[in-house]
Amino acid sequence: MADAGLGEMVYRLEPDLPVEEFVDVLRRSTLAERRPVDDRLVMEDMLRNADLVLTARAGGRLAGVARALTDYARCTYLADLAVDAAFQRRGIGKELLRRVHEAAGRGTTLILLAAPKAREYYPHVGLQRHDSCWTMPREIGEADGSAF
Structure with a gap:
């Protein structure tokens, strides 16, 4: 996929993605509204403990990222999908969704909780709504206001 002046879009697994780039693309995508981007230690843990970190780059610039947790057998939880607003x-x-699912194994069920602004996006790209999801709120002392 070519991009104006930036060349071909390059997708790859990037387990050592620098936290600064991760936070930057979250900010450029609006996902930062629901992530503790000012807490570097939490952001580092989010990257370090992910099973899959897949990136999309144009001319070296990070245009998108998908971060997932998986058992590689039955389920893959997509924790983050962020694309720079300029590249949406x-x-x-x-x-990114297709490649994360492929890397985790097509035999896994891809699961995610949609951000409010993205609810209409996921059916458009082939995901099916599921009506029986429950969550237990975080008990961490930080009230960052983020929900998924």
């Missing part, structure tokens, strides 16, 4: 509506999110 070009199929990058859909391709």
Whole structure:
């Protein structure tokens, strides 16, 4: 996929993605509204403890990221899918989803909790709504206001 002046979009597993780049793309995607981006230790743990970190880069610039937790057998939880607002509506999110699912194993069920602004996006890229999801609120002392 070519991008204006930035060349081909390059997708790859990037387990050592620098936290600064991760936070930056979260900010450029609006996902930072629901993540503790000012807490570097939490952000580092989020990256370090993920099973899969897949990136999309154009001319070296991080355009998108998908972060997932998986058992590689039955389920894959997509914890983050962020695409820089300047790169949205070009199929990058859909391709990140496809590649994460492929890396985790097509035999796994891909599961995610949609951010409020993204609820209508996921059916568009082939995911099915599931009506029996429950959550237990975090008990950490930080009240960062983030929900998923």
